Amino acid sequence: MLxxxxxxxxxxAAKPKRRVIKYSFKPIEIFLSSPAxxxxxxxxxxxxxxxxxxxxxxxxxxxxxxxxxAAFVIAHNEHLATHILLxxxxxxxxxxxxxxxxxxxxxxxxxxxxxxSRGCPTNTAxxxxxxxxxxxxxxxxxxYFIAFRxxxxxSMANIVSHLNTFLYGPRNISALHSCNGLLAIVFxxxxxxxxxxxxxxxxxxxxxxxxxxxHNRKVLNIVFDPEKSDHYKLVCIWYENEVHRFSVYSxxxxxxxxxxxxxxxxxxxxxxxxxxxxxxxxxxxNFSACxxxxxxxxxxxxxxINTPEGEEYVDDWYFGESxxxxxxxxxxxxxxxxxxxxxxxxxxxxxxxxxxxxVDLTPLTTLYPQMITEKYELEKPCAFYxxxxxxxxxxxxxxxxxxxxxxxxSCDFNNLTLMELADVEVDTKRDVYSxxxxxxxxxxxxxx
Numbered sequence: 153m154l155x156x157x158x159x160x161x162x163x164x165a166a167k168p169k170r171r172v173i174k175y176s177f178k179p180i181e182i183f184l185s186s187p188a189x190x191x192x193x194x195x196x197x198x199x200x201x202x203x204x205x206x207x208x209x210x211x212x213x214x215x216x217x218x219x220x221x222a223a224f225v226i227a228h229n230e231h232l233a234t235h236i237l238l239x240x241x242x243x244x245x246x247x248x249x250x251x252x253x254x255x256x257x258x259x260x261x262x263x264x265x266x267x268x269s270r271g272c273p274t275n276t277a278x279x280x281x282x283x284x285x286x287x288x289x290x291x292x293x294x295x296y297f298i299a300f301r302x303x304x305x306x307s308m309a310n311i312v313s314h315l316n317t318f319l320y321g322p323r324n325i326s327a328l329h330s331c332n333g334l335l336a337i338v339f340x341x342x343x344x345x346x347x348x349x350x351x352x353x354x355x356x357x358x359x360x361x362x363x364x365x366x367h368n369r370k371v372l373n374i375v376f377d378p379e380k381s382d383h384y385k386l387v388c389i390w391y392e393n394e395v396h397r398f399s400v401y402s403x404x405x406x407x408x409x410x411x412x413x414x415x416x417x418x419x420x421x422x423x424x425x426x427x428x429x430x431x432x433x434x435x436x437x438n439f440s441a442c443x444x445x446x447x448x449x450x451x452x453x454x455x456x457i458n459t460p461e462g463e464e465y466v467d468d469w470y471f472g473e474s475x476x477x478x479x480x481x482x483x484x485x486x487x488x489x490x491x492x493x494x495x496x497x498x499x500x501x502x503x504x505x506x507x508x509x510x511v512d513l514t515p516l517t518t519l520y521p522q523m524i525t526e527k528y529e530l531e532k533p534c535a536f537y538x539x540x541x542x543x544x545x546x547x548x549x550x551x552x553x554x555x556x557x558x559x560x561x562s563c564d565f566n567n568l569t570l571m572e573l574a575d576v577e578v579d580t581k582r583d584v585y586s587x588x589x590x591x592x593x594x595x596x597x598x599x600x
Contacts, residue, residue: 234258238268242353242595243307265597269378272596283308284540284553284590285315285352287328294319297593298539298553298560298573298585308593311352318350318357329373331426333596336374336386347372347386349403349600352593358600363399363408365390373424373431375445378598380429385445387431389421396421400448403600413450417441423588425471427478427496434471434480440496440505457482457494457505470587475543480505489513489524493541511552511565519570522557537586555585 237245237258245268249256258264282304286296297312299305319325319337323346327338333353339346347360363370365388376384386401388408396415401408419433419441426432430442430451440455457480469491470481478496493509517523523536536556543550552563553573560574576585 281592330591
């Protein structure tokens with residue numbers, strides 16, 4: 153397969169109906185490119201202990217005493233408790249706030265939260281997001297989610313439930329962006345525009361001061377890299393006199409600054425991707441551009457995609473970061489089952505998109521014939537979407553998360569295995585599952 157807090161009261165009206173997503177996490181017992189039988193896990197029965205019952209009871213009492221002593225020491229040593237709590241994931245810490253007043257004080261302290269955010273991996277090569285949030289263009293405009301692991305289903309369901317409660321109301325969402333666990337939302341309400349930053353993990357929100365520009369046509373990107381800074385930045389792209397202009401807000405000083413940068417290129421400004429400290433945008437015409445966030449400057453060079461000779465591309469299928477790399481995926485045939493994957497790399501002091509892999513999804517159409525539409529359509533020749541492309545160097549996996557009619561599946565092209573993640577309600581609005589409307593979610597205790 154591979155070659156080479158401003159929420160509204162939701163009680164005033166009926167909430168919109170949501171799509172149904174039923175999780176299955178069912179492995180399909182085939183290899184994608186080999187007729188060999190799949191390997192099965194062998195269950196080993198643990199040996200029966202030969203210890204007399206009295207010795208077992210003594211061991212249990214000793215273990216109970218040791219556990220109680222350890223708990224007592226931790227509870228009365230704030231430095232030790234802090235050191236241990238810093239190693240726990242955010243969702244565990246939020247639950248542990250109710251253990252004691254001491255733990256609640258430690259976990260809610262802004263200094264602790266900043267330290268935890270710095271040490272909690274987000275976009276590193278050893279971290280894959282637990283899932284993605286989906287936000288459709290059509291109404292009802294409510295969030296959905298896809299969990300990539302079974303243990304994440306309940307926690308993500310709670311996050312999405314509270315997020316939809318926060319968003320519900322008379323305000324219209326005109327733009328949305330995410331970065332390393334934080335959301336930037338543009339609301340339109342009574343001819344006014346509001347910028348809000350929201351942390352889905354902690355359910356905290358902050359109303360950001362509005363930028364003074366003559367036009368309301370605004371796109372907002374959020375930049376947050378806890379490994380480099382405790383603070384986030386907002387990049388606002390606004391349109392005036394047939395050019396795009398850029399303004400930057402810093403949460404450190406709470407001030408907007410208008411830059412002198414201008415651009416005439418049409419890019420997917422709504423879906424900027426943070427990589428190596430720069431905010432990258434892709435265009436529909438085989439090139440990308442980026443914004444140097446630290447120096448608040450638009451880089452002068454456009455990065456052209458080096459496509460293999462003789463191949464014609466018909467559609468942009470994916471653009472995103474994973475495993476510490478930036479990827480771009482194109483379909484190179486009208487049928488839309490053969491894809492090329494490109495990676496942005498530094499060569500001779502210059503960034504360029506290099507072709508890396510051919511991926512052929514044709515074998516999947518035998519299992520899922522609904523992936524191919526009977527009639528060729530210029531705008532969308534296939535009835536599926538690449539929702540997410542995941543590279544995990546630690547686990548040595550390369551995964552496509554694919555949404556098709558009635559199902560969401562994941563294909564690991566390193567291990568040549570396939571898993572059905574969920575059954576989804578069938579409707580005509582399948583584009584809700586495209587990469588363009590999918591926002592990677594990671595947990596963070598970051599302060600706003």
